[in-house]
Amino acid sequence: MTVAMVGTRGVPARYGGFETAVEEVGRRLVERGHRVTVYCRRSAGKDATPLAEHLGMDLVHLPAVRRRSLETLSHTGLSVGHLLRHRPDVALLFNAANAPYLPALRAARVPVATHVDGLEWRRAKWSGLGQRYYKGVERLSVWWSDALIADAPGIADYYSTKFDAPTTQIAYGAPITDGSTHRLNDLGLKPEEFHLVVARFEPENHVDMIVRGYVQSDARLPLVVVGSAPYSDEHTAAIKAASDERVRFLGGVWDQELLDQLYSGARTYLHGHSVGGTNPSLLRAIGAGAAVLAYDVNFNHDVLGAAGRYFGGDADVASLVESAEGDVEATREQGRQARERATHYDWDDVTDRYEALCLELARSPKSAVQPA
Helix, strand or coil, rough: CEEECCCCCCCCCCCCCHHHHHHHHHHHHHCCCCEEEEECCCCCCCCCCCEEEEECEEEECCCCCCCCHHHHHHHHHHHHHHHHHHHCCCCEEEEEHHHHHHHHHHCCCCEEEEEEECCCCCCCCHHHHHHHHHHHHHHHHHHCCEEECCCHHHHHHHHHHHCCCCCCCCCCCHHHHHHHHHHHHHHCCCCCCCCEEEEECHHHHHHHHHHHHHHHHCCCEEEEEEECCCCCCCHHHHHHCCCCCCCEEEECCCCHHHHHHHHHCEEEEEECCCCCCCHHHHHHHHHHCCCCCEECCCHHHHHHHCCEEECCHHHHHHHHHHHHCCHHHHHHHHHHHHHHCCCCCCCCHHHHHHHHHHHHHCCCCCCCCCCC
């Protein structure tokens, strides 16, 4: 097959779950004999010649309007225009926000599966207009996609209940790391002697709650915070204002080896994400054997089950952090259980599912679910 992967920032993967999925699935499809084209956003202000190929995948770099409300749509529009001139056997469209381009793909008889992502309209960064847009594109995705992909049971349940629409459930993979921690010395950290947060500073990721709860605790180990807020200086300022001298802000860490060692070396990993389905940061944490303290929402329960401990407010965070410091062996056992959970999230299995879906669509595209 020829497969086009559209709607993400592209590869090499440096940003989030979609990009990681494109890289991991795309390179495995290439290894299985398929041709994969990935559409990438051209980096602003960089003069270096963009890569034409990555891990066997063909890369097409196109620009985007650098505004939050237009960046994704503008780039995907250009990508779809290019795609229609080159006619792949199947298109994988990531993010329901890109659904306005689905009719063009259908009209050109390019079979398309849409990975709908999480419930974007619940994110605080979107105003009333943004929320209405995301609710609208969910319906467009149902009407115009040949298939829908959901990465978590909660997302599949939502589309089933809201639209009576079937989905193909395909989670992300959890990379199993080797547990190395030698590079923590570069940051002045020691294994098992810090707590960790890795998240973009957005309200629905509850970094502010984690910091407040930690500050209220009697924890002696520092809280290391990895992440930034590309669109919200005000929220970032509020998070930092809630901290004390025990909290260390590292900003973005784009060195994946170092980030994996942070997961492996943490006493606990605190995960506050609440709306995005199966979260890649959580999967990386359990693949590194981190003991996870997670926000109490169904998406996190689906991944962690009994291997996780859960919080719903500041006081819960304080109690859980103190407990993790007070009972080291129980915390290590929790990490071992988390690592066992990670074995259920295998990128080869994920690729099997994507490949089977693409082959099915290439042979006989399904009819999109029509509105009631």
